[in-house]
Amino acid sequence: MKRRTLLVGALSTALLSACEPDGAEASGTLRIATGSSGAVYYKYGTAIANLTTTYLPEVHASVLQTAASEENVHFVITGQAELGFTQSDVAGAGDKTSPGQLAALARVYDDYIHVVVAAGGPVKSVAELRDRPVSVGAPGSGTAVTADRILGVAGVPVDRRQLGLDDSAAALKRGQIDAFFFSGGLPVTSIGDLAREFPIRLLDLQQTVLEMREVHGRYYAERVVPASTYPGISATVAIGIANYLVVRVSMPEPLAFGLTRLLFEGRDELAKAHQAAARLNVRSAISTPPLVLHPGAVRYYRDQKA
Numbered sequence: 001m002k003r004r005t006l007l008v009g010a011l012s013t014a015l016l017s018a019c020e021p022d023g024a025e026a027s028g029t030l031r032i033a034t035g036s037s038g039a040v041y042y043k044y045g046t047a048i049a050n051l052t053t054t055y056l057p058e059v060h061a062s063v064l065q066t067a068a069s070e071e072n073v074h075f076v077i078t079g080q081a082e083l084g085f086t087q088s089d090v091a092g093a094g095d096k097t098s099p100g101q102l103a104a105l106a107r108v109y110d111d112y113i114h115v116v117v118a119a120g121g122p123v124k125s126v127a128e129l130r131d132r133p134v135s136v137g138a139p140g141s142g143t144a145v146t147a148d149r150i151l152g153v154a155g156v157p158v159d160r161r162q163l164g165l166d167d168s169a170a171a172l173k174r175g176q177i178d179a180f181f182f183s184g185g186l187p188v189t190s191i192g193d194l195a196r197e198f199p200i201r202l203l204d205l206q207q208t209v210l211e212m213r214e215v216h217g218r219y220y221a222e223r224v225v226p227a228s229t230y231p232g233i234s235a236t237v238a239i240g241i242a243n244y245l246v247v248r249v250s251m252p253e254p255l256a257f258g259l260t261r262l263l264f265e266g267r268d269e270l271a272k273a274h275q276a277a278a279r280l281n282v283r284s285a286i287s288t289p290p291l292v293l294h295p296g297a298v299r300y301y302r303d304q305k306a
Contacts, residue, residue: 038190047273069142256296
């Protein structure tokens with residue numbers, strides 16, 4: 001009941017701040033901060049940009065390929081992008097450092113933290129990563145933030161490499177690293193491509209998720225990567241993190257409304273780019289703690305009686 005009350009309060013606050021009339025037309029520039037080309041953010045963001053011609057014809061949309069979550073939040077706050085994908089833990093950190101600047105349009109889907117190792121290699125647990133060469137993700141990525149937290153709560157120092165997804169996969173295949181972290185929606189295309197060429201295993205994170213929740217909060221949940229996700233893997237417990245679409249609080253209300261409408265009414269088309277888009281639903285979309293919902297998003301959810 002307390003959680004429901006908090007959500008209703010956040011919605012009411014956002015409604016009071018809405019200022020533009022419902023009939024105003026969205027226009028202007030929309031730069032979408034995404035991630036690497038082999039991951040979900042980029043595919044999802046590109047599909048959103050393509051759909052703006054149908055849903056927001058006066059908006060000129062483009063996609064920015066970035067290091068992902070942390071850089072995306074920075075881009076949105078500093079005005080280098082109007083819309084960005086980010087993990088909820090990174091959104092929370094951004095809200096602390098720049099309070100009152102970020103708002104959410106929706107919780108879109110959950111990321112899964114992958115810790116990928118060679119199937120025939122010696123590493124079978126996070127503890128066995130100690131002092132080994134490990135890619136924790138590109139600088140500015142949500143992967144890097146979460147990987148550092150995982151290794152921190154586990155008390156496992158590593159020979160830390162900061163590689164993007166595709167470079168991490170190539171380095172594992174060449175034997176230059178013993179593992180890499182990546183946070184992404186299922187399935188991650190680049191990890192699937194790697195698994196078809198090079199046998200991999202995912203490390204079980206069941207114990208780690210409990211420690212992460214105790215130390216860093218309830219952003220993290222236990223999730224299972226099904227055996228069917230990638231060739232040759234068995235079902236594995238991973239760490240799930242919600243993903244948000246974030247904007248500046250100052251985004252014009254008609255644009256925020258139009259984007260939120262696009263996400264739901266264009267869901268089937270977006271899902272053709274990546275199946276993660278099909279997981280969007282109106283009830284979970286409004287849960288974006290600690291960020292408030294943008295007034296334009298609130299208007300859409302109000303119309304849907306969410």
